[in-house]
Amino acid sequence: MTNLLADNRPVIGDTRPSATSLGTREHVNPATGKAQAIVSIGGPAEIDAAARAAVAGQKAWQDLGPERRRDCLLRLADLIEADAPQLLQMAALECGTPLSSNSSGLALSWIRYYAGWADKIEGTCSEPLGIHGLAYARHEPIGVIGVIIPWNSPLVAISMTAILAMAAGNAVILKPPTQTPFVALRFGALALEAGIPAGVLNIVPGDAEAGEALIAHPAVGKISFTGGDAVAKAVMRTAAEHLKPVALELGGKSANLIFADADLDKAAAMAAGCSLVPLAGQGCVLPTRVYAQSAIFDEFVERVRAHAQTFTLGDPLDMATVIGPVINEAAAQRIMGVIDRAKAESGGRLVTGGRRGQGDLAAGSFVEPTVFAGVAHDSHLAREEVFGPVLSIIRFDTDDDAVAMANDSRFGLGAYLHTHDLSRAHNVAARLESGCVAVNGMLPMAPNQPFGGVKQSGFGREGGRPGLEEFMQIKQILLHLHPR
Incomplete structure (x- = not known):
């Protein structure tokens, strides 16, 4: 067993539970075919605990204000950059990504770009038709976002989804697959080290049972799913039962x-x-x-x-x-x-x-x-x-x-x-x-460019202002003014 993959504990609020409800399984190194680590498998119990932590964490995150949220995300980027050699080795071990590919630069560019958005979220102001008054629209966080990422590039996937939701003021419950949980768990630990309030980024590795619980949980306001179209249809069916919006980044044959x-x-x-x-x-x-x-x-x-x-x-x-x-x-x-x-x-x-x-x-x-x-x-x-x-x-x-x-x-x-x-x-x-x-x-x-698909490659966008807006909702506020 490799020490780099020794910490398999979920990140739930500020806790790292040593045991999970669905037990463990061996993790196999794709380059050798040999077992190299133990994966802890989260289920509905861990998702529920993470949701409760996320509700409290989102309030603390919102109370920090935009400037301090920006600074926390920038500190997280600095910590990831310092930890990049270890993260890249972990990715090589868990999903076989060669060290020579060095995906950390792409991930860091997304984190720092969206850190810059955290203090620049603006609404609109207008004079309403038909009355004497003032109308303005606030772009507000949804609350808690469920993020389901694939196994092929966890560091980049987190940076293109969870970070956007956090920059918009949301808390996140991230479910990485059990094939590649370790980079995500390290990311969650670094978020706490960066001063991001506990519960803002929760990491629960799991399979379909955890995914279904995440989509169905009443505290979760939206789902971001990256993966294949077959699983996406199941995600949409569960989300539809709860009238929950989804953003899908799916497959392609470009x-x-x-x-x-x-x-x-x-x-x-x-x-x-x-x-x-x-x-x-x-x-x-x-x-x-x-x-x-x-x-x-x-x-x-x-x-x-x-x-x-x-x-x-x-x-x-x-x-x-x-x-x-x-x-x-x-x-x-x-x-x-x-x-x-x-x-x-x-x-x-x-x-x-x-x-x-x-x-x-x-x-x-x-x-x-x-x-x-x-x-x-x-x-x-x-x-x-x-x-x-x-x-x-x-x-x-x-x-x-x-x-x-x-x-x-x-x-x-x-x-x-x-x-x-x-x-x-x-x-x-x-x-x-x-x-x-x-x-x-x-x-x-x-x-800074909107990325996403059409047809059965999904809907919703990552990147630029459109990527931020995926994780916000608009509130109209109308003031009736009496003429002098």
């Missing part, structure tokens, strides 16, 4: 259109590096569905292959590693099933990869970076989210063909296009059915 006039070196590097490398392909907005124009198709495929074959698969604690393992053995087997099906389907050909990790990596949940070319647009590989290091490249002829195929998907989170034609860039971007579009590069996930 199209990446490569036009003949694109810079092929940059486009190929982006297509390979941004679909196969980050989180071993386990990211919702990665450009895993590439459409390349016929005139440059073969040349583009060759350049992607050359890039993909340079990516080092290995131990996430080794700084030379580019791609780590996927989250667990079940995920590796599922991804290999997708690869085997793609090999059997007509039309596509395997360009590189297609195997499990070899040699010393065989015991872990490693999958080689895999590229298929000439894939049929209506194939399973091209239409379904793989959530692994697998890239499909599809041929297109005209701009209209590319847009039609890109939009022929139930998903709509991210989209990408590569061209030197400015008119085409604007026209195609406007036609793509997606919450976010990037031209000639990757979406940077900048905290």
